[in-house]
Amino acid sequence: MERCLDSIKPLLVKIPCELIIVLTNTDADVKKIAENYTPQLIPFKWCNDFSAARNIGLKSAQGEWFLYIDDDEWFDDVDEICQFFLSGEYRHYNSAHYIQRNYQNWEGTKYSDFSAFRMIKRISASHFQGEIHEELTPRIAPCKYFQTFVHHYGYVTDSANSPKAFRNIPMLLQSIEKHPKQVKNYIQIAKEFGLEGNWKAAEKYCRIGLDICQKSKDSYSMGWLQAYLAYLTGKAPGKTPAIQEIINILNEESPSELVRLILYQQLIYLYFEAQESEQVVRYGWKFENLLDEMDSQAYLWKEQSYGEFCENYVKNPERLFGTRAACVASALELQEQKERRILSQTVSVGYRGDFGQILF
Numbered sequence: 001m002e003r004c005l006d007s008i009k010p011l012l013v014k015i016p017c018e019l020i021i022v023l024t025n026t027d028a029d030v031k032k033i034a035e036n037y038t039p040q041l042i043p044f045k046w047c048n049d050f051s052a053a054r055n056i057g058l059k060s061a062q063g064e065w066f067l068y069i070d071d072d073e074w075f076d077d078v079d080e081i082c083q084f085f086l087s088g089e090y091r092h093y094n095s096a097h098y099i100q101r102n103y104q105n106w107e108g109t110k111y112s113d114f115s116a117f118r119m120i121k122r123i124s125a126s127h128f129q130g131e132i133h134e135e136l137t138p139r140i141a142p143c144k145y146f147q148t149f150v151h152h153y154g155y156v157t158d159s160a161n162s163p164k165a166f167r168n169i170p171m172l173l174q175s176i177e178k179h180p181k182q183v184k185n186y187i188q189i190a191k192e193f194g195l196e197g198n199w200k201a202a203e204k205y206c207r208i209g210l211d212i213c214q215k216s217k218d219s220y221s222m223g224w225l226q227a228y229l230a231y232l233t234g235k236a237p238g239k240t241p242a243i244q245e246i247i248n249i250l251n252e253e254s255p256s257e258l259v260r261l262i263l264y265q266q267l268i269y270l271y272f273e274a275q276e277s278e279q280v281v282r283y284g285w286k287f288e289n290l291l292d293e294m295d296s297q298a299y300l301w302k303e304q305s306y307g308e309f310c311e312n313y314v315k316n317p318e319r320l321f322g323t324r325a326a327c328v329a330s331a332l333e334l335q336e337q338k339e340r341r342i343l344s345q346t347v348s349v350g351y352r353g354d355f356g357q358i359l360f
Contacts (some may be wrong), residue, residue: 001030005037007075009152011067014082031221048171051128058126065090066126067119068136073150075101080148094121094140099149102308103156113149113312115305145302151206155195168192183212183221186305190228199235202291208231221257222304226255227262234266239274243267260306261290261314265323277330277337284327 005019012019019038023031024046034041042060044053058066065085069075080292081098084090096119104110120126120136128134172189179185186209193202206229213222226249233242246263249255264287271279291314294300301311314320 001033001071004069004071004074005034005277008069008078009084010078015085015140017063018061020057020060022053024053037105049131049176051130051134054128054134058122058128061122065119066122069118069150070152070154072154073152073191075148075150077148080146084144084146089144090121093142093144095119095136096144096146098146099312100152101149103151103153106153108151108153112316113310114308115145115310116150117143119144127265130182131175132168133184135184143302151279152333172198181212181216183209183216183218183225186212187221187224187228189226194228194232199232203229203232220306222253223256223259223304224309226253227309230266234270239270243270243274245269256304257290257294257300258309258311258314261287261294262309264290265314265319268323268326272326272330277333280326280330281334284323284330287323287327 008019011017018040020040020042021034022042022044023034024044026043031041040060040130042056044056046053054068057068067081084096088192095117097115097117098119100114100116101111102114104112117136117139121140123138123140125138127137129137169189172185172192175182176189186205190202190206190209193199193205193223206225210222210225210229213219213225230242230246231247232343233245236242246267250263262284267283268280268287271277271283294311305311
C-alpha cells in the first residue's frame with residue numbers, strides 16, 4: 001500500500017484534490033500506514049461486494065473528477081494525468097482509461113496490458129455495479145485514453161492454484177446465479193478459469209457468454225469472447241479443431257477489425273505448428289494488410305479495444321515478432337520446396353560431337 005500511495009503523491013501535490021482510503025481490512029498496521037497519507041479513512045465491513053466498498057468512497061468524494069486504484073497497484077508515472085488537469089484538457093472529456101499492466105511472472109518480463117476504465121467526471125448517477133470485477137457506470141463519451149500505466153502483480157502465482165481464483169470464482173458463480181444474463185460475469189469467470197489452466201471450464205463459460213451476446217446483439221463484449229475462445233481452443237490437443245473454430249468465427253460472426261487481427265495471428269501460429277506453410281503465408285498477408293488499415297484509421301484501435309485485447313496486445317513485441325518470424329520461415333520453406341521441385345524434374349541429355357550437354 002505504501003508503494004501505491006507514494007506513486008500518487010505527485011497528483012496530491014500538483015493538483016487540488018483529496019485522497020480517500022476505504023479500509024476493508026481491520027489490520028492495525030495497515031490503518032497506521034494509511035493515516036500517514038490522509039485523514040480521510042473510511043472503515044468498511046467486508047460483505048463480498050466490491051461495488052459496495054467502492055461506492056462508499058465515491059459517495060464521499062467532493063472532486064469534479066474521480067479516480068480509483070487498488071492498493072496492490074502503483075503508477076509508473078503520473079505526469080500525463082497531471083498535465084491532463086493542469087492544461088485544462090480535462091474539460092473536453094467525461095471519462096478516462098489508464099493501462100493496468102498485469103505481470104505473468106515475478107521477474108516482470110512477461111505481461112499483458114489491460115485498458116482500465118478508472119476515471120470519470122462525477123455526475124449524480126455515477127456509481128459502481130457488480131459484486132466482483134466491478135465497473136463504473138455510466139461511461140460517458142468522449143473518453144481520454146492515457147498511455148500511463150500501473151504495475152500489477154496480483155495474478156502472478158507460484159502454482160496452478162491462485163489465491164485470487166479461490167476467492168473470485170465462487171463470487172462469480174454467485175453473481176451468475178443472480179444475474180444470468182450479465183455477460184461480464186462470463187468474461188471474468190472464463191478468464192479466471194483460464195488463469196488456473198482449466199481450459200474446459202473456461203471454454204464452457206466463454207461459449208455461454210457468446211450465446212448471450214448473440215441474442216442481445218452485444219458486439220462489443222462478443223469481440224473479447226471471440227478472441228479469448230480462439231486462444232482457448234488452441235490449448236486443446238490437435239490443431240485442426242482450433243483452426244476450424246477460428247475459420248467459423250471469421251466466416252459466420254463478422255468480427256471487428258481488431259478481433260480479426262487477433263484471429264489471424266492465432267491462425268498463423270496454429271498453421272505454423274501444423275507445418276502448413278501456404279496457409280501461414282496466406283494469413284500473414286491478410287494480417288499485414290489489415291494491420292496497415294488499422295494504423296491508417298487509428299480511432300479503430302480505441303473504439304474496438306476491450307480490456308487486454310487492444311493495440312498493445314497485437315503489437316506486443318514478442319507476439320508481433322513471433323507472427324512475422326513464422327511468416328518469413330514459412331515463405332522460405334515454400335521457396336525451398338519450389339526449388340526442390342525444379343531440381344527434381346527429369347534431366348534430359350543430348351550430345352553434340354564428343355561433348356555432353358546437360359539440359360534441364
